[in-house]
Amino acid sequence: MSTDSFEAENCRTGASPALRSVGNRSGCPTIACSEQSAGVIARYRDFLPISESTPIVSLGEGDTPLIYCPQLSKRVGRSCEVFIKNEGVNPTGSFKDRGMTVAVSKALEQGATALICASTGNTSASAAAYAARAGILCVVILPAGKIARGKLLQAFAYGAKIIAVEGSFDDALRIVREISHHNDFAIVNSINPDRIAGQKTAAFEIVDTLGNAPDFHLLPIGNAGNITAYWAGYREYQACQRSMKLPVLIGFQASGAAPIFHDRIIEKPETIASAIRIGNPASWKQAGAAIAESHGAIDIIYDEEIIAAQTWLARHEGIFVEPASAATVAGVFKCCESNDTAYAFQKIPEESRILCTVTGHGLKDPDVIIERMKELKSVPATVNDVQRAIRL
Numbered sequence: 001m002s003t004d005s006f007e008a009e010n011c012r013t014g015a016s017p018a019l020r021s022v023g024n025r026s027g028c029p030t031i032a033c034s035e036q037s038a039g040v041i042a043r044y045r046d047f048l049p050i051s052e053s054t055p056i057v058s059l060g061e062g063d064t065p066l067i068y069c070p071q072l073s074k075r076v077g078r079s080c081e082v083f084i085k086n087e088g089v090n091p092t093g094s095f096k097d098r099g100m101t102v103a104v105s106k107a108l109e110q111g112a113t114a115l116i117c118a119s120t121g122n123t124s125a126s127a128a129a130y131a132a133r134a135g136i137l138c139v140v141i142l143p144a145g146k147i148a149r150g151k152l153l154q155a156f157a158y159g160a161k162i163i164a165v166e167g168s169f170d171d172a173l174r175i176v177r178e179i180s181h182h183n184d185f186a187i188v189n190s191i192n193p194d195r196i197a198g199q200k201t202a203a204f205e206i207v208d209t210l211g212n213a214p215d216f217h218l219l220p221i222g223n224a225g226n227i228t229a230y231w232a233g234y235r236e237y238q239a240c241q242r243s244m245k246l247p248v249l250i251g252f253q254a255s256g257a258a259p260i261f262h263d264r265i266i267e268k269p270e271t272i273a274s275a276i277r278i279g280n281p282a283s284w285k286q287a288g289a290a291i292a293e294s295h296g297a298i299d300i301i302y303d304e305e306i307i308a309a310q311t312w313l314a315r316h317e318g319i320f321v322e323p324a325s326a327a328t329v330a331g332v333f334k335c336c337e338s339n340d341t342a343y344a345f346q347k348i349p350e351e352s353r354i355l356c357t358v359t360g361h362g363l364k365d366p367d368v369i370i371e372r373m374k375e376l377k378s379v380p381a382t383v384n385d386v387q388r389a390i391r392l
């Protein structure tokens with residue numbers, strides 16, 4: 001094994017805290033390395049638009065688990081391995097924190113005194129948390145009645161100024177754009193390139209763990225910033241010879257909120273998966289390019305498939321995700337089992353590695369599960385009564 005590959009392997013496994021950085025002797029950026037995550041800027045600083053004068057705002061985001069899923073792998077078959085990148089364990093419970101640490105740090109560097117965002121929920125929670133960390137105001141514009149209570153609660157707890165508008169997410173984003181032109185707010189939606197820069201670090205982590213890019217990468221698509229960021233990250237790592245290939249990207253939209261799939265704006269998007277209830281994605285063009293360049297596909301998932309996949313993943317792999325994230329797992333099932341799929345897995349190479357990103361924790365959007373829970377009935381506090389209840 002070469003010195004370069006030995007050092008890279010030690011960095012991936014956290015084998016030695018003495019290895020502070022890893023380089024490939026070719027002038028590519030280095031990766032900061034430690035046993036405990038100090039945030040994505042600390043680890044991938046040289047890959048990010050960060051300078052010595054950038055004040056770093058971090059909550060220790062990133063370094064999320066890449067989990068091998070034996071039951072999902074069995075569903076796919078052909079000796080394929082399926083992994084889940086669980087972004088729901090980031091500080092505010094979603095992938096948004098990766099981009100927010102960079103966006104807020106750069107906003108402070110540029111003199112911003114307040115943040116503003118439109119949100120279907122996860123962005124608002126993340127922006128509010130990082131604004132609180134930075135000691136500045138956060139204003140959240142959201143569509144009235146369309147936000148999961150768990151996410152709204154987070155934004156409130158972090159002290160954000162929350163304004164609900166009578167319209168869709170796309171209306172909220174339009175208002176945010178207009179307000180930012182006339183005020184000193186820093187927009188921290190994914191239209192901010194610093195957000196995309198931070199989110200691409202998830203691709204870096206995947207390659208650092210697997211030793212190469214996966215063969216296929218599946219993920220949900222809402223505002224389309226995440227698929228854009230992953231593709232940027234994979235391409236950048238390949239350019240620096242940290243990975244030898246690029247994955248096929250397959251994105252999934254909810255059937256009632258699928259503008260990219262249908263190639264038209266959806267004026268009134270509807271889906272139980274609130275995080276991807278978007279009718280006019282801000283990164284539509286970039287996502288389309290990522291899918292085309294990777295020779296991938298875009299497909300749709302119905303709400304009942306999302307709910308079934310959410311339950312299946314929790315009960316078979318022990319991973320509880322919000323409905324939008326479950327669209328990815330429903331997508332795996334569709335690729336494997338449906339004749340009406342944009343990308344069939346029946347003929348993919350044996351021993352393929354398939355990566356699924358789940359973007360948010362199940363407690364972020366628990367309403368669907370709560371509605372399906374049976375009323376919890378009590379029994380007398382005796383061994384016999386408890387045993388009878390167990391047998392039921």
